[in-house]
Amino acid sequence: MSQSPPAVPPEFSHYRDVRYLTTGGQKQVFSATCDKHGSIVLKLFQAGTDRARFEREVSAVQQLGSRNIPAILEWGMLGEDGHQGPYVIEPFVPGGSIQQHIDAGSLQDHNIIQLAHDVLSVLTLTEQKGIVHRDIKPANLLLHADTNAIWVLDFGIARHLDRTALTVGPMGPCTPGFAPPEQFNALVSDIDVRSDLFALGVTLYTCVERKNPYLDGATSHTEVFQRMQSTQLPRLSREPDGLAGFTDLVAAMTQLRRTNRPRTAAAALEWLNDLLAQRAQ
Numbered sequence: 001m002s003q004s005p006p007a008v009p010p011e012f013s014h015y016r017d018v019r020y021l022t023t024g025g026q027k028q029v030f031s032a033t034c035d036k037h038g039s040i041v042l043k044l045f046q047a048g049t050d051r052a053r054f055e056r057e058v059s060a061v062q063q064l065g066s067r068n069i070p071a072i073l074e075w076g077m078l079g080e081d082g083h084q085g086p087y088v089i090e091p092f093v094p095g096g097s098i099q100q101h102i103d104a105g106s107l108q109d110h111n112i113i114q115l116a117h118d119v120l121s122v123l124t125l126t127e128q129k130g131i132v133h134r135d136i137k138p139a140n141l142l143l144h145a146d147t148n149a150i151w152v153l154d155f156g157i158a159r160h161l162d163r164t165a166l167t168v169g170p171m172g173p174c175t176p177g178f179a180p181p182e183q184f185n186a187l188v189s190d191i192d193v194r195s196d197l198f199a200l201g202v203t204l205y206t207c208v209e210r211k212n213p214y215l216d217g218a219t220s221h222t223e224v225f226q227r228m229q230s231t232q233l234p235r236l237s238r239e240p241d242g243l244a245g246f247t248d249l250v251a252a253m254t255q256l257r258r259t260n261r262p263r264t265a266a267a268a269l270e271w272l273n274d275l276l277a278q279r280a281q
Helices: 051-064 098-104 109-128 193-209 221-230 246-253 265-280
Strands: 016-024 027-034 038-045 074-078 085-091 095-097 141-144 150-152
Touching (some): 098 141, 098 193, 109 141, 109 150, 193 246, 193 265, 246 265
Antiparallel strands (some): 074 085, 095 141, 141 150
């Protein structure tokens, strides 16, 4: 017998058209309509959520203010002393995640080039603000249904480079198969925008090839990490959308040694823009 979807707390009982979307990353996500903001996404974080980490996500998003990142309309703590956990309200962005489009076979080559451009633009901004996202992956990127723009979601494990790291332990927060070696090895001083460039490169590879060699056939996270310590991602088998040189860009972004990757997101974006300009000639 299937379980009923979770319900929103009474504080949001006046919301209309409430629809449960998903659970993940220590939070439940709903879409709804309210008089104040119109169509929104409501994120309910678990009780016991690390408040410092939650407030860091809010701070990161509020600092960035990018058109490719959903704004935070409201946030706070539910219940007395926040014992029910924090919440965030964001505008609803119509569309599906890149992972959903990969699974459905609906991702087009021009979407992949747009993804590279839009996410590199966001990473250029995060770099200027001293923020590393640390969880770039297909599930955290959304293809807007109307504009085809790519939106970057979930700054839950983002890190401000000018603040003390919250993570303590032998392995840093990450998604196996996308995070670079310096991140899952918790080499905190080595984590910068080049870590996000690596994850974006693996994401682009996954979009083009419809597979991730680090994950395919792996039976444990340990096996994935072992592969990523020693195995360079293969080169792309083709240039998506006929964009000559795109394979070189992805190969550079996914180098295991971070010193071999583009030094900045701005440099990687300039590389991509040069490729696009050459094609337009």
